[in-house]
Amino acid sequence: MKILVFSPGYVGKKIVTGLQNAGHDIESIKVEITDLNAVHAALDASHPDAVLNGAGRRGIPNVDWCETNQISTMRSNTIGALILAQACFEKNIHMVHLGTGCVFYGESPDPAGWKESDHANPQAVYSRTKYAADLILTELPNVAIVRFRMPIDSEPTPENLINKLVKYPKIIDVRNSVTVLDDLVTAVVGIIEKRGVGVFHAVNPGVMAHRDLMKLYTELVDPNHISDWITADALVSTGLAKRIRSNNIMQNIRLRELGIELRPIDIALRDVMEKYARAVHSV
Ligand SMILES: NC(=O)c1ccc[n+]([C@@H]2O[C@H](COP(=O)([O-])OP(=O)(O)OC[C@H]3O[C@@H](n4cnc5c(N)ncnc54)[C@H](OP(=O)(O)O)[C@@H]3O)[C@@H](O)[C@H]2O)c1
Numbered sequence: 001m002k003i004l005v006f007s008p009g010y011v012g013k014k015i016v017t018g019l020q021n022a023g024h025d026i027e028s029i030k031v032e033i034t035d036l037n038a039v040h041a042a043l044d045a046s047h048p049d050a051v052l053n054g055a056g057r058r059g060i061p062n063v064d065w066c067e068t069n070q071i072s073t074m075r076s077n078t079i080g081a082l083i084l085a086q087a088c089f090e091k092n093i094h095m096v097h098l099g100t101g102c103v104f105y106g107e108s109p110d111p112a113g114w115k116e117s118d119h120a121n122p123q124a125v126y127s128r129t130k131y132a133a134d135l136i137l138t139e140l141p142n143v144a145i146v147r148f149r150m151p152i153d154s155e156p157t158p159e160n161l162i163n164k165l166v167k168y169p170k171i172i173d174v175r176n177s178v179t180v181l182d183d184l185v186t187a188v189v190g191i192i193e194k195r196g197v198g199v200f201h202a203v204n205p206g207v208m209a210h211r212d213l214m215k216l217y218t219e220l221v222d223p224n225h226i227s228d229w230i231t232a233d234a235l236v237s238t239g240l241a242k243r244i245r246s247n248n249i250m251q252n253i254r255l256r257e258l259g260i261e262l263r264p265i266d267i268a269l270r271d272v273m274e275k276y277a278r279a280v281h282s283v
Contacts (some may be wrong), residue, residue, distance in 0.1 A: 007055035043087055063245075105122070144198065177249050204265035
């Protein structure tokens with residue numbers, strides 16, 4: 001398939017590699033996604049079978065950036081996503097949009113976790129702009145929204161959850177649904193190939209405590225590393241973050257319905273940490 005990828009960044013580039021490995025013909029483009037004419041021109045020039053929206057604002061160095069850059073965040077995460085989806089709808093092109101599981105905060109109505117069909121309860125600016133897009137995009141018959149969170153990767157980079165937790169002076173002692181990036185790639189490739197639409201939760205089955213990740217880190221990467229722990233509430237009250245972070249557990253029902261199975265988190269986490277350790281120790 002010919003797939004046009006808009007603005008691949010950290011996550012988009014990983015997916016591009018996965019799509020190429022799966023034999024697809026990829027074109028990457030950097031076009032302002034709030035510009036409908038520019039988006040139409042890009043689609044006319046490329047004639048893709050599918051589009052991946054890799055663009056978005058997640059906040060650099062972290063999501064607190066979005067709290068004081070509301071307009072930029074809204075333009076990229078909400079308006080741009082809708083404009084891109086409009087252009088794809090008008091040309092009957094399947095579009096995969098990168099959403100986030102951080103639209104859910106805390107306990108889910110179903111003790112097994114938040115479902116794709118649940119209404120979310122976003123709090124931070126970033127989460128609100130992402131969920132605002134989701135609410136409209138779910139009304140379009142040509143769009144898949146792939147929600148993932150806290151990406152874990154074998155490559156040591158600042159965006160990797162492993163690097164983040166190792167660097168933090170204090171780590172919140174919480175349990176979450178998380179996404180190993182190799183599994184996100186599996187999910188997105190499968191959704192594009194099967195032309196899946198609607199919301200998909202691309203989280204690894206099972207729950208990961210930050211303590212599980214750090215335990216594996218000391219076992220496989222650095223036995224001398226010591227972590228300091230705090231509660232989730234203390235993150236804001238001690239000034240380490242501007243706004244409470246999303247912590248949650250999600251179910252991935254719809255991926256399974258589409259015939260896409262992700263690895264359980266304990267297996268995927270050990271695999272990715274072994275690869276991470278090899279990358280760190282080979283430097
Ligand atoms: N990374 C995560 O932890 C995570 C977790 C869950 C969901 N997501 C979602 O995944 C998507 C990609 O995240 P990422 O981590 O790959 O981000 P990234 O590395 O910052 O890449 C995003 C890319 O989008 C571009 N962009 C931003 N606004 C744009 C606009 N209006 N028009 C065109 N291009 C624009 C950026 O360009 P510039 O470089 O010029 O700014 C950048 O190249 C986002 O939608 C994010 O919400 C990310």
